[in-house]
Amino acid sequence: MVNAGDRAPDFSLESDSGKTVSLADFPGKTVVLYFYPKDDTPGCTREAQAFSGALRAFTEAGAVVLGVSRDSVERHRKFRDKYDLGVTLLSDPDLAAHNAYGVYGEKSMYGKKVMGTIRSTFVIGPDRAVKHAFSAVKVDGHADEVLALVRGGGREAPPAPPAPGARTNAKSAAKAPAKRAAKAPAKSAAKAPAKTR
Numbered sequence: 001m002v003n004a005g006d007r008a009p010d011f012s013l014e015s016d017s018g019k020t021v022s023l024a025d026f027p028g029k030t031v032v033l034y035f036y037p038k039d040d041t042p043g044c045t046r047e048a049q050a051f052s053g054a055l056r057a058f059t060e061a062g063a064v065v066l067g068v069s070r071d072s073v074e075r076h077r078k079f080r081d082k083y084d085l086g087v088t089l090l091s092d093p094d095l096a097a098h099n100a101y102g103v104y105g106e107k108s109m110y111g112k113k114v115m116g117t118i119r120s121t122f123v124i125g126p127d128r129a130v131k132h133a134f135s136a137v138k139v140d141g142h143a144d145e146v147l148a149l150v151r152g153g154g155r156e157a158p159p160a161p162p163a164p165g166a167r168t169n170a171k172s173a174a175k176a177p178a179k180r181a182a183k184a185p186a187k188s189a190a191k192a193p194a195k196t197r
Contacts, residue, residue, distance in 0.1 A: 001102035050143035
C-alpha cells in the first residue's frame, strides 16, 4: 500500500459525469482520494454521504474529494442520483488505480478471507506527495477526521506530553467541567432541606 511520504501514483479514470479524471487535473489542490468496496451498500453510502455533506468545507480548504470503486459509470450515476451525492465518483473496473495504491487484496468479511477492496483514504498534497494514508477505514467519523487534517495543512502535529496529574483522555478532559457543573446543583439541592425550618 502507498504510505505517507510516497509519491502519489497518477491515474486516469472515467467519472460519473462521463469525463476522464486524472490526478494531474488538480494543480495546486489537495486531493482526498478514497477507495470503497461497492455502491449503494450501507457503509459505502454513509461514507459517500459524509464526504458529500462536508464537500463545501473541503472546497473552502482547497481540496477536492474523489471516490473510487470497481463499479461501472452507470452504477455510479444511479448511486449519485439516489442519494444526491456531491463527490466525484470514479470507475476503476480493471483495478488499475486499486493496484497502484495497494488497496485491493485479502480481507476478512463475516469471518471469511476474501479478495476485495480494502477501504482506504489518501490525502495527497499539492506537491503530489501522500500526506496521510488510512487503511481499513472505519466509516463513521472518518470524513470529519480527514477534513480536520486537510484544514491543518495536511500535517498531523505530534501529541503534546501530558502534564503531571493531567488527564490523558482528551474527551474525558473536555467532559470534566460539564460533569462538575452538572453535579454542583445536585449537591446544593440535597443540602437545601436541611437549611429549611
